[in-house]
Amino acid sequence: MSIEQQYRTRAKELLSAGEVKMVIGYGAGTTAERRRPIFITSPDETERLVLDSACIANLSGYLVTEGLLSDEKRVAVFLRPEGIRALNVLAAEAQLDPLQVVIIGFDLPKGELKSLQGSSVDDFTDLLGALKESTPDVDGRELLEKIEKMSPEERFAFWQEEFSKCIKCYACRQACPMCYCRRCIVDSNQPQWVNTSSHTLGNFEWNIVRAFHLSGRCVECGNCDRACPVNIPLRLINRKMAQEVLDSFNHFAGTSKTQEPVLASFKKDDSETFIL
Amino acid sequence: MSEPFEPKITAFVCTYCTYAGADLAGTSRLKYAPNVRIIRLPCTGRISPMFILKALQKGADGILISGCHPGDCHFTHGNYHARRRWMVFRALLSFTGIPEERIKYSWISAAEGLKFADLINNITEDIRKLGPFDQYHKLIEETQAQASL
Numbered sequence: 001m002s003i004e005q006q007y008r009t010r011a012k013e014l015l016s017a018g019e020v021k022m023v024i025g026y027g028a029g030t031t032a033e034r035r036r037p038i039f040i041t042s043p044d045e046t047e048r049l050v051l052d053s054a055c056i057a058n059l060s061g062y063l064v065t066e067g068l069l070s071d072e073k074r075v076a077v078f079l080r081p082e083g084i085r086a087l088n089v090l091a092a093e094a095q096l097d098p099l100q101v102v103i104i105g106f107d108l109p110k111g112e113l114k115s116l117q118g119s120s121v122d123d124f125t126d127l128l129g130a131l132k133e134s135t136p137d138v139d140g141r142e143l144l145e146k147i148e149k150m151s152p153e154e155r156f157a158f159w160q161e162e163f164s165k166c167i168k169c170y171a172c173r174q175a176c177p178m179c180y181c182r183r184c185i186v187d188s189n190q191p192q193w194v195n196t197s198s199h200t201l202g203n204f205e206w207n208i209v210r211a212f213h214l215s216g217r218c219v220e221c222g223n224c225d226r227a228c229p230v231n232i233p234l235r236l237i238n239r240k241m242a243q244e245v246l247d248s249f250n251h252f253a254g255t256s257k258t259q260e261p262v263l264a265s266f267k268k269d270d271s272e273t274f275i276l
Numbered sequence: 277m278s279e280p281f282e283p284k285i286t287a288f289v290c291t292y293c294t295y296a297g298a299d300l301a302g303t304s305r306l307k308y309a310p311n312v313r314i315i316r317l318p319c320t321g322r323i324s325p326m327f328i329l330k331a332l333q334k335g336a337d338g339i340l341i342s343g344c345h346p347g348d349c350h351f352t353h354g355n356y357h358a359r360r361r362w363m364v365f366r367a368l369l370s371f372t373g374i375p376e377e378r379i380k381y382s383w384i385s386a387a388e389g390l391k392f393a394d395l396i397n398n399i400t401e402d403i404r405k406l407g408p409f410d411q412y413h414k415l416i417e418e419t420q421a422q423a424s425l
Contacts, residue, residue: 147371148371152370152373152374152375152376153373153411154373155370155371155372155373156372156373156374156411157373157411158373159372159373160373160415185326193326193329193330194326194329195333195419197419199415199418199419200415200418201333201415201416201418201419202419204372204415205329205333207372208329208368208369208372209325209326209329211368211372212325212364212365212368215364215365215368216364237368237371237372240367240368240371241364241367241368241371244363244364244367244368245364248363248364248367249360262360262364263357263360263361263364264357265360266353266356266357266359266360267356268346268347268356270356270359270360270363271363272346272359272363274362274363274366274376274381275359275362275381275382275383276380276381276382276383276395
C-alpha cells in the first residue's frame with residue numbers, strides 16, 4: 001500500500017473514531033504540479049487527500065487560525081520535519097497546546113516521499129535533534145556565500161535591488177506560520193515605525209523587521225520564499241539569521257515544545273565582542 | 277564653499293548608567309563633540325531595534341547604544357536581553373549592508389563620565405571619516421520625491 005493510501009486510511013480512522021475533528025492535508029491544486037491545503041471534517045472526504053513530492057507547503061500555520069483549537073478538540077495535520085519544528089516553536093511560544101495536534105509526519109528527502117513514525121511532537125525529538133547537527137542543503141547557498149563576501153556597499157546595493165521589487169503585498173507574512181501577531185508592527189500607526197509605502201526605504205524597513213522578528217524562530221520551511229510574487233530571496237536572510245543564532249547561542253529553533261525562545265532568554269556569558 | 281561635514285549621531289542610553297555617566301561628564305565640565313543627540317530610555321532592554329531603524333530613517337549618520345555594564349542593570353537583567361538582541365540585529369544589519377562601524381554599542385556606568393566623553397569624541401571622529409551615510413540618505417530622498425503621474 002502506498003504511503004498516500006496508508007495516510008488516507010489513517011486520516012479516515014482518526015475522523016471516524018472521533019479522535020480528531022479535522023484533518024489538514026494536501027489536495028489537488030489548480031495545476032498538475034501544485035497542491036493546495038484542504039480541511040477535511042468527514043471520513044468520506046479523505047479520498048481527496050493527496051500526498052506526493054509536490055506537497056511542500058508547511059501547513060502548521062493553519063493551526064493558529066483563530067478559534068480552531070479553542071474547543072479543546074484535536075486536529076490532525078500533515079507535517080514535514082520543518083512543520084514539526086514550527087509546531088514546537090508555536091507551542092513554546094504558548095500559541096497552541098501541542099497535545100491537541102495529531103501529527104501525520106512525512107518527509108521528502110531529495111523529492112522521495114518517506115513516512116515518519118509518531119503522532120505527537122515528542123515522538124520526533126530525536127529526528128529534530130539530528131537535524132540540528134546536519135548541514136542543511138539549502139537552495140542558494142552559493143548566493144549566500146557570495147553576499148557574505150561583498151563589501152557593505154555592495155551588499156546594500158544588492159538588497160536594495162532585490163527589495164525594490166517588493167510590492168508590499170505581505171504574502172510573506174501571510175504564508176509564514178510564525179507571523180501570527182493579531183496586529184503586525186507595520187499595521188500599527190501610532191507610532192508608525194515602518195514606512196508603509198512601497199518605496200525602496202519602506203520595503204527595506206519592512207524586510208528588515210520581518211527578518212528580525214523571525215530570527216531564532218524561523219524553521220526555514222520556505223513558505224515565504226514560495227509565496228513571494230516577485231521572487232525576493234527571503235529565504236537567504238532567514239538562513240543567515242538562523243546560522244547566526246546557531247553560531248552565537250547554539251540555538252536551533254523548534255527542537256522541543258518547551259524550548260526557550262532565543263531572544264526572550266539570555267546567558268550571563270553571552271558573547272559581547274562588539275561592545276565597547 | 278561647502279561646509280565641513282558634521283556627523284549626526286543618535287545615542288540611545290539607559291537612564292540609570294549611561295545617562296548618569298553623561299551627566300557626570302557634564303558636571304565634571306568635560307568637553308565632548310556636540311554631534312550627539314542623546315535619547316534617554318528606562319533601560320537598554322527598552323531599546324527596540326525599531327529605534328535604530330527610525331534614527332536611520334530620520335537621517336542619522338551614526339548610532340550609539342549604551343547602557344549599564346552586565347550585572348549592573350537596575351532591572352537586574354534588561355541589559356542581558358538587550359545584548360542578545362543587538363548581537364542578532366547587528367548581524368542582520370550587516371548582512372543587509374548597513375556598515376557595522378556606523379552602529380556602536382557600549383557599556384558606560386554612572387561613574388564613567390570620562391569614558392563617555394572620550395567615546396563620543398572617538399565615535400564622532402570615526403563617523404566623520406566615514407562621511408555621511410549617503411546610501412541611506414538617497415533612499416530617504418526618494419521617499420520625499422513628488423509622485424510623477
